[in-house]
Amino acid sequence: MVSGSPAATGGPSPEGEDKSGLRAALGGLTTRGRSFLAAGIAAAVCAYVLGQSDLLRVGLLLAVLPLICTAVLYRTRYRVAATRRLSPPRVPAGSEARVHLRMDNVSRMPTGLLMLQDHVPYVLGPRPRFVLDRVEPGGRREVSYRVRSDLRGRYPLGPLQLRLSDPFGMCELTRSFSASDLLTVIPRTEPLPPVRLAGEAAGHGDGRQRSLALAGDDDIIPRAYRHGDDLRRVHWRSTARYGELMVRREEQPQRTRCTVLLDTRGLAYQGAGPDSAFEWAVSATASVLVHMLERGFAVRLLTDTGSSVPGAGSEGYAGGTQNSADSAGLMLDTLAVVDHSDGAGLSRAYDVLRGGNEGLLVAFFGDLDEEQAAIAARMRQRCAAAVAFVLDSGTWLTSGAVPGAVEERLRGLRESGWTTVAVPAGAALPELWRLAAGERPESDSAAAPAGSPADSSRSASVSASGFSGGRS
Structure with a gap:
């Protein structure tokens, strides 16, 4: 929400500022105004050379008219207030948000022709422009426009500019409001099936622990x-x-904890853009966070830098003492601006995880070398259950590429007790979520009956992923 009055409103200014403002106002002459001024000066020069007094009067009229329009427009004191409202202020990537603008004339005199322009980043679309006809004293005008971005982030909207014009179109002056708003574009989330992961205890019910x-x-x-x-x-x-x-x-109920780890190392991902492996990992992390909060878990978002969501509950967990919707919004806002880290390892995240019993751990890893795979394997020791989604970013860049060392890394994680799932390019997270729970994807069960070659192939791939929920 933004409201205020342009700099044109107010009392008289000091003489120095008045002259400076008048010079700036002369810079607002339109092409028509400059043409009239040039024609008037040329006619006056010709009249002086030729000795034609009638031509001199015409030249003076042409030259004085744009100057009078500029002076009148500069001295005009419109008092207007503008209000901006975002609906909604937080929108998923690829979805539209509507921006509502309201202009109120709070002065006792009507306005002339007003032109509004709102500053919008280029990723949200072209700059919106509106023309408002005469606004009566105490009247208001409302306009709206849409913005859309395929890239997550926080984007400033504003400040709003108001352009004043005289009736003859000789001069245009621009006045700006000072305030602006932020539109938050969060990652896209997908609803996940209500499956139970291997070794996972429910957020409530039989898996609930109590503390005295x-x-x-x-x-x-x-x-x-x-x-x-x-x-x-x-x-x-x-x-x-x-x-x-x-x-x-x-005795108080204690919610089962769930830590969602996002690997943001720049070395772990290749490529960029909305369809890159890193953006898929961010969107998948957001989906898991929302899903686990809805199931009643106390959830923490952790990155490879060892930092969790700022302002969350005790020890970085949210959902236990906070409203689930507020907790989800806080984490999604964090993921909206998360970027590649400069770190080359997962040691700081491991230092955070080894501090206590973390319950369920869901991790989204990029490319892992031998050293980082060993650190990831040790993360499993303090968790009741751990699921790793490993992205081989090379397969995301080249269609049909054969995974390289990712299978070897998956084998090492499985031996440490992880439930591992390899993430190919363009994979659907709900299907991978079912695989992590040891279930067959719905698409496969619908497309191939039991015992068919396709079914045998899927069973072999699931077995190769090594779903193990036991403690190592």
Whole structure:
């Protein structure tokens, strides 16, 4: 939302500024105004040389008219307020957002012809321009335009420019508003099937763990009463001691944790653009984050730099104490601007993961050399279950390329207890998600009956991926 008044509104300015502004106003002469001024000067010179007084009067009229229009337009004081509204302010890549502009005339005099232009980055489309006819005192005009980007990121919209013109079209002056807005283009997300990964405990229900504050009446640590607490939990001994109402701490449900690791190393990916391997990994990470939050997990987004989403819950996890929609929005905003890191290894991410029991780990790796594959294998030791989606970026650049060392890296990860899935170019994440759970993709089951050659081929590839959910 942006509102304000152009610099043209206000009282008289000092003499120096007034002269400077007048010179700038003369620079706003249109082609018509410059032509009239040049014709008037030429006619005046010819009249002086030829001694024609009538021609001199015509020349003076032609030369003075654009100057008078410029002076009147410069002295015009329109008081207008502009408002910008984005709908929605956060949009997935490839989707459209609508920008609504409202112009209010807050002065006591009507405006002339107004031309609006909003500054928009070139990736969002051409700059929108609108022409507003006379706006009555206290009146308003509303216009809107659409923006669309296939590239994620944060894009500034504005500032809004207001162009004033005189009735004869001799001069145009531009006044700018100061404020601008940000449009956030987040990665595209895909709905994932509600499968259960190998070794995964559910976010709630039978897989839920509980934590006790302390056991026993003597060792209990009460807390102050909060509105909505059950009065049956009042601890009267502590209430008498502290002089205020105290309640017992009871066992609290602890959500199963899920860490989603995104490998952002620049050396791990080749190519660029919306269809590159890195953009696929970012979009897949966003899809998994949203899916796990919807299933009730406490989720953390982690990158190879060892940093998690800023402002999330305790220890970088979100969803346990925050609203799931707010947590998802925070992580998607982070992924909207994530870029390649300068790091060459995964050691910092491993240092974060080895600090405690991380529950479920879902990782999206780029190209892994022998050293980084060994570090990734050690990440599995502190996790109840781990799933790795490994992208061989070479296959994304060359159609039909044969995967190189990726199979060897997958074998090493499987031996460490990872559930591994190789990601070919253009793969569909929902199908890979089913493979990670040991299920056959729906497309294969519909296309080939059991026992057919296609079914045997798929079974062999699934077996080669080595789905293991046990602890190493």
